[in-house]
Amino acid sequence: MKTIEATSSSPCIQFGEAELFIKGESYPENSFVFYAPVFEWLTAELEAAPRFRLTLDVSYMNSSSTKCVLDILDLLSEAARCGCDARVTWLYEAENERSLDLAEEFKEDIDIPFEIVPVKAEPNEP
Amino acid sequence: MSLNRCSDVDSPFPRKRGLVARLRLRLEDCAEENLLDPREIEFRELAEAYLLLDERMAKLIAISDKYQGDLREATKRMQHMARTDPLTNLSNRRDMLECLDREVERFVRYEKDFSIIMFDIDDFKSVNDSYGHDAGDRVLKGLALVFLETLRRADVCARWGGEEFLVLCPETTSESARIVGEKCLMAVSAMRIATEAGPIGITLSGGVAAMQKGFDQDDLIKLADAKLYAAKAAGKKRIID
Numbered sequence: 385m386k387t388i389e390a391t392s393s394s395p396c397i398q399f400g401e402a403e404l405f406i407k408g409e410s411y412p413e414n415s416f417v418f419y420a421p422v423f424e425w426l427t428a429e430l431e432a433a434p435r436f437r438l439t440l441d442v443s444y445m446n447s448s449s450t451k452c453v454l455d456i457l458d459l460l461s462e463a464a465r466c467g468c469d470a471r472v473t474w475l476y477e478a479e480n481e482r483s484l485d486l487a488e489e490f491k492e493d494i495d496i497p498f499e500i501v502p503v504k505a506e507p508n509e510p
Numbered sequence: 511m512s513l514n515r516c517s518d519v520d521s522p523f524p525r526k527r528g529l530v531a532r533l534r535l536r537l538e539d540c541a542e543e544n545l546l547d548p549r550e551i552e553f554r555e556l557a558e559a560y561l562l563l564d565e566r567m568a569k570l571i572a573i574s575d576k577y578q579g580d581l582r583e584a585t586k587r588m589q590h591m592a593r594t595d596p597l598t599n600l601s602n603r604r605d606m607l608e609c610l611d612r613e614v615e616r617f618v619r620y621e622k623d624f625s626i627i628m629f630d631i632d633d634f635k636s637v638n639d640s641y642g643h644d645a646g647d648r649v650l651k652g653l654a655l656v657f658l659e660t661l662r663r664a665d666v667c668a669r670w671g672g673e674e675f676l677v678l679c680p681e682t683t684s685e686s687a688r689i690v691g692e693k694c695l696m697a698v699s700a701m702r703i704a705t706e707a708g709p710i711g712i713t714l715s716g717g718v719a720a721m722q723k724g725f726d727q728d729d730l731i732k733l734a735d736a737k738l739y740a741a742k743a744a745g746k747k748r749i750i751d
Contacts, residue, residue, distance in 0.1 A: 411575070447578065448571050
């Protein structure tokens with residue numbers, strides 16, 4: 385698995401086999417430059433992928449990062465139209481209503497399965 | 511990022527960069543021609559509108575990013591200010607109350623021991639009266655530094671009131687908290703603060719209270735206050751648990 389480590393302003397990105405995982409906060413100085421390798425990798429990966437999973441666990445993103453994520457979702461939608469079983473999971477902290485709103489906006493925009501999953505702050509709770 | 515020159519701003523549609531480049535070339539190619547074909551005129555209008563839209567969108571996103579960043583920084587600063595005592599840079603009473611709330615929750619749910627120590631500077635009024643309020647402020651700042659150097663990383667120290675400081679010691683019994691408090695008393699006894707009349711020292715009194723079943727936050731603070739009062743009554747310069 386290839387990893388781009390998180391910084392204080394950019395998320396951790398993991399590229400796995402037919403999966404992509406983005407976790408953290410996203411407001412890099414230049415989002416289009418930051419996400420360029422993701423597009424490159426994803427475009428190549430989706431060319432012949434029968435299935436693909438994208439997991440987003442991003443608590444905050446600025447406008448340009450939002451645009452990049454929309455572009456990533458567009459790539460997945462295009463792949464799905466070509467027969468790829470592409471799915472998205474959006475994880476958010478249950479208290480973070482802004483993250484839920486954002487997820488719902490994204491979900492409206494695309495026509496592939498998009499699951500929105502609240503995560504509790506204390507997973508050990510009974 | 512400069513917002514003044516569009517060329518500095520990356521296209522918000524990186525996947526359409528090829529299209530943007532082709533449109534620009536075609537517009538340049540036909541710029542000098544006498545356009546009579548209505549389809550060509552329509553194409554030109556659409557292409558120009560698209561390129562303008564692309565440019566404006568890039569600018570708007572860049573402006574939005576900048577405002578979001580500024581807002582985020584301002585929010586962080588305000589959050590810090592809302593929780594910090596400006597003189598000593600320690601937590602303020604509000605921050606301590608929130609920390610206590612969380613610790614009480616942890617105690618109720620997980621039975622995690624914790625203790626608090628209420629400290630008060632002995633005869634602080636006489637420092638202010640004899641050496642002035644500036645010297646008093648220096649004492650408070652110096653004491654804050656001593657607390658930061660002496661306490662453990664997990665402890666939280668707040669300026670509770672004028673010359674009162676409250677320390678929260680997570681996962682600590684009352685006996686251990688007393689040891690922590692005594693270390694603070696020792697360190698403070700070595701502290702000297704410069705005044706016009708030369709360096710002065712201060713002493714502290716402290717009261718320790720450990721969280722108990724059936725206690726709420728107020729009960730715990732009242733108990734620490736009572737222990738502090740007992741330490742004062744017993745001659746100051748001491749800690750009682």
